[in-house]
Structures are given as C-alpha cells and as structure tokens.
Amino acid sequence: MRTVEEHQAVVAALLPLLPEESVPLAAAHGRVLARDVRAAVALPSFDNSAMDGYAARWSEVAGATGASPVAMPVAEDIPAGRTDVVPLAPGTVHRIMTGAPLPPGADVVIPVELTDAGTETVEIRDALPRGRHVRSAGEDIAQGAVALVAGGPLGAAQLGLAAAVGIEELPVRRRPRVLVLSTGSELVAPGTPLLPGQIYESNSALLVAAVEEAGGEARRLHFVPDDVDQFLATVRAEVSSADLLITSGGVSAGAYEVVKDAFRTLGTVEFAKVAMQPGGPQGAGTVDGVPVVTLPGNPVSAFVSFEVFVRPALRRALGHGAPERLHVPARLTGPLTSPPEKRQFLRGRYGGGEVSQVGGPGSHLVAHLARANCLVVVPEDVTELPAGAEVDVVLIEGALQ
Numbered sequence: 449m450r451t452v453e454e455h456q457a458v459v460a461a462l463l464p465l466l467p468e469e470s471v472p473l474a475a476a477h478g479r480v481l482a483r484d485v486r487a488a489v490a491l492p493s494f495d496n497s498a499m500d501g502y503a504a505r506w507s508e509v510a511g512a513t514g515a516s517p518v519a520m521p522v523a524e525d526i527p528a529g530r531t532d533v534v535p536l537a538p539g540t541v542h543r544i545m546t547g548a549p550l551p552p553g554a555d556v557v558i559p560v561e562l563t564d565a566g567t568e569t570v571e572i573r574d575a576l577p578r579g580r581h582v583r584s585a586g587e588d589i590a591q592g593a594v595a596l597v598a599g600g601p602l603g604a605a606q607l608g609l610a611a612a613v614g615i616e617e618l619p620v621r622r623r624p625r626v627l628v629l630s631t632g633s634e635l636v637a638p639g640t641p642l643l644p645g646q647i648y649e650s651n652s653a654l655l656v657a658a659v660e661e662a663g664g665e666a667r668r669l670h671f672v673p674d675d676v677d678q679f680l681a682t683v684r685a686e687v688s689s690a691d692l693l694i695t696s697g698g699v700s701a702g703a704y705e706v707v708k709d710a711f712r713t714l715g716t717v718e719f720a721k722v723a724m725q726p727g728g729p730q731g732a733g734t735v736d737g738v739p740v741v742t743l744p745g746n747p748v749s750a751f752v753s754f755e756v757f758v759r760p761a762l763r764r765a766l767g768h769g770a771p772e773r774l775h776v777p778a779r780l781t782g783p784l785t786s787p788p789e790k791r792q793f794l795r796g797r798y799g800g801g802e803v804s805q806v807g808g809p810g811s812h813l814v815a816h817l818a819r820a821n822c823l824v825v826v827p828e829d830v831t832e833l834p835a836g837a838e839v840d841v842v843l844i845e846g847a848l849q
C-alpha cells in the first residue's frame with residue numbers, strides 16, 4: 449500500500465513545468481505569474497493631491513482658524529490631467545483637484561470644505577499639518593521595484609496594479625490541456641431518461657470544473673462503457689492532444705475494470721492502493737509520453753483524489769507559489785471515527801474555528817459533498833476523536849463564503 453505522499457510524488461513527477469507565454473492583461477485573469485514583473489513607473493508617478501482643494505505653502509497658511517481666516521490669491525487652477533503645472537509663487541495658492549499634480553513649492557492641500565471655495569481669492573479657515581493630503585511620488589512603489597512576484601495568482605488587484613504601472617501583457621504559463629474520460633456501462637448523460645440500474649454520469653462535470661478551478665483547460669470526452677476496445681480506441685485517438693488524461697472508474701477489484709484492463713496493454717500506467725479513504729484505488733503513468741491519472745469512480749472518491757493528487761500537481765506545473773490548498777486547525781463539533789492505517793478525508797463545514805462533519809464517510813455521498821466547504825483530515829494513526837478535538841481542515845472552493 450502506498451502512502452498519500454508517495455502517490456502525490458508519483459503524480460507530481462508526471463507533470464513538468466508548463467512553457468511560458470505572454471498574454472494581454474484581460475487574458476491573464478486567474479492565471480499565475482511566470483516571472484517577476486517590475487514597475488516601469490513609480491506609483492504615484494508624481495506628487496499629487498489627495499483632495500479637491502487648494503495647494504499651498506504650509507508656512508503661509510499654518511495660522512488659519514475660523515475666527516482668523518487667511519485670505520490668499522488663487523493663481524492657477526489645476527484639474528487632474530493638467531500637464532503644464534507651474535511652480536507655486538510665494539503668497540499664492542493653486543486651486544487643485546484630486547489626483548492633479550502638486551505644483552513645486554506646495555507642501556499642503558487644504559480641502560475645499562475648509563475654505564470659502566473662492567476662485568479669485570480664497571479664505572482658508574483651518575490649518576492642517578504640513579504635508580497633509582499630499583500623495584508623494586513613489587510612496588506606493590518605486591520605479592523599477594518588483595511589482596508582482598512570480599508564482600502569484602493574478603486577481604483583480606494584481607491586474608489593476610499591472611495596468612497602473614503601464615504593463616499591457618503578463619508572462620504566465622500555458623494552461624494545461626486536460627482530457628476527462630469517464631467509464632461505466634451504467635452511465636447515462638443527464639437529460640436522458642434512466643432505465644433501472646442506470647445512473648447519470650456526473651464525474652466528468654465534476655472533474656472538468658475541478659480542472660478549470662485548478663487553472664487547466666478541460667475537455668470532456670464522451671464517456672465509454674466498460675469495454676476495453678472502446679476505451680483503448682478513445683484513448684489512442686485523443687491522448688496526443690493533451691498534457692494530461694484523467695479517467696474515472698474501472699480501477700477497483702471487480703470483474704469489469706475497464707481502465708485497469710486496458711492499461712495492461714497500453715502505456716506505463718501502474719495501479720496501486722493508497723492508504724486513504726476515500727480514494728484508495730489509484731493509478732498513474734503515461735501513454736505515448738502523455739501523463740495519465742486514473743481516479744476511482746465513486747464521485748466523492750474522484751473529487752477527493754483530484755484534490756489530493758491532481759490539483760497540486762497541476763498548480764505546480766503552472767508555477768504556482770502555493771500549490772496546496774489553505775488548511776487551518778479547527779475544533780470538531782461532534783465525535784468522529786476513522787479507519788485504521790488510512791488517512792481519511794471527511795467532508796465538513798468549517799466556520800468560526802469549528803468544523804462539523806457533513807454526512808458519513810461513504811464515497812457515493814455526492815449531495816453531502818456539495819454542501820461541504822472543507823475536508824477534515826484524520827491521520828492514519830487516529831481511529832476516533834471526541835467533540836472538541838482539534839483537526840486539520842482543508843478549505844475547498846467557497847470555504848470562506
């Protein structure tokens with residue numbers, strides 16, 4: 449029996465770092481930065497005003513109060529975008545708008561609310577400390593400094609920063625192309641009436657979404673029945689177009705284990721039992737040099753196996769700095785049991801430092817899986833835990849919502 453870590457290493461070794469490509473900002477959304485990116489301009493790139501008001505020399509207006517206002521001539525009007533700003537002559541102020549360049553010589557901005565809003569002369573009715581409402585060049589980031597670090601995910605804030613420092617395109621790694629192939633003679637596509645003994649095929653919907661959430665580009669192949677020749681024909685026809693093939697089903701110990709049987713004659717896929725529940729029966733290898741991972745058919749097993757083995761490997765191949773999920777300690781709201789010598793990944797709901805088990809350990813409980821926001825990890829040497837015990841909880845999609 450393999451440990452979880454041993455099989456993780458087998459799967460990770462199959463997926464090399466993907467090649468780099470440069471893409472426009474909009475296409476970089478949700479991807480991972482491949483190289484550090486530096487700021488071509490400082491932010492702010494010039495001293496500017498944080499308020500609509502009057503740029504002044506602090507020493508000239510410092511004594512202003514409501515009872516004893518200071519009147520100053522308004523020498524210039526500086527809206528945002530003005531590019532020909534002149535220095536502030538002694539004894540004058542400039543009317544200035546938020547984001548407009550501060551005139552040389554000014555060292556404070558008096559918000560319009562603290563004045564009579566005059567346009568020829570202005571009455572300043574309150575004093576502020578020197579430097580107030582001035583945004584200094586480079587206070588956010590210096591020109592040439594690293595703005596975005598390789599391995600970081602590109603979300604809204606990162607894309608906003610890239611644009612703010614003048615970047616049009618970002619280096620990312622090519623999305624892995626992942627084929628998803630379900631097997632099972634009992635499977636029927638949703639939308640078709642079921643005969644007794646048939647079920648709707650759901651693993652490909654689950655795995656395609658999981659691949660995309662991990663940053664891959666998934667293509668669902670039409671599922672195949674438990675027929676080795678049909679399975680082999682599909683794999684041979686499709687595999688060369690992919691960076692990874694994921695199959696589901698047909699890997700346990702029964703009489704019609706199509707995936708296990710087919711890969712006896714094709715490629716280098718090896719099957720093993722991994723000391724975990726769900727997700728015991730696993731396989732991994734290559735066909736024509738293309739990585740193949742065979743996941744068990746039970747939907748919760750397929751989900752957990754993807755989470756534990758495939759997702760981190762895909763994210764590592766994408767150059768992600770943090771390929772693993774976030775995990776946190778949590779207190780159990782009730783007791784639980786776990787099989788000996790297996791790492792169990794129970795479904796749970798986490799919130800406020802506590803976690804409750806959602807449903808039992810059965811790997812067919814897909815409705816319970818859909819209500820979970822975390823996996824509760826019970827180590828191999830633990831068979832029972834009381835309420836209140838601390839467990840490790842892996843936060844899955846939507847966990848913090």
Ligand SMILES: Nc1nc2c(c(=O)[nH]1)N[C@H]1C(S)=C(S)[C@@H](COP(=O)(O)OP(=O)(O)OC[C@H]3O[C@@H](n4cnc5c(N)ncnc54)[C@H](O)[C@@H]3O)O[C@H]1N2
Pocket residue numbers: 630631632634635647648649650651652696697698699700701702705726727728729743744745746747749811
């Ligand atoms: N005698 C033994 N039986 C089983 C063992 C074992 O060690 N000895 N292992 C069990 C475990 S653990 C798992 S997990 C499953 C894995 O089985 P397979 O990978 O061969 O999967 P199937 O038999 O094809 O299906 C299992 C289950 O999942 C349903 N299924 C399969 N594919 C889909 C799909 N695409 N969409 C929805 N549901 C699917 C299928 O109908 C079965 O109910 O084996 C245990 N048995």
Ligand code: MOO
Pocket residue numbers: 724725726727728729744746748749750810811
């Ligand atoms: O290992 Mo299976 O995945 O328990 O149901």
